[in-house]
Amino acid sequence: MDQSKPNCDLCALPVEIPDFTLNTKHGLKRFCCEGCLGIYRLLHEDELVAEIYCPSPQVPDADLGS
Numbered sequence: 001m002d003q004s005k006p007n008c009d010l011c012a013l014p015v016e017i018p019d020f021t022l023n024t025k026h027g028l029k030r031f032c033c034e035g036c037l038g039i040y041r042l043l044h045e046d047e048l049v050a051e052i053y054c055p056s057p058q059v060p061d062a063d064l065g066s
């Protein structure tokens with residue numbers, strides 16, 4: 001698997017800055033720039049989910065028994 005650089009989900013250019021992301025029904029989309037992000041958001045408005053993306057969900061302290 002090539003994990004080097006993701007490609008922009010709009011224009012397919014390599015994503016240099018990992019700041020432009022959108023959370024959609026189809027997963028997290030990455031964009032090379034704010035322009036691509038904005039266009040994608042306009043085109044897929046109905047597919048967006050809450051912008052709060054939490055990559056590390058809280059794990060309940062369930063197995064601390066000792």
Ligand SMILES: [Zn+2]
Nearest residue numbers: 008011032036
């Ligand atoms: Zn782009």
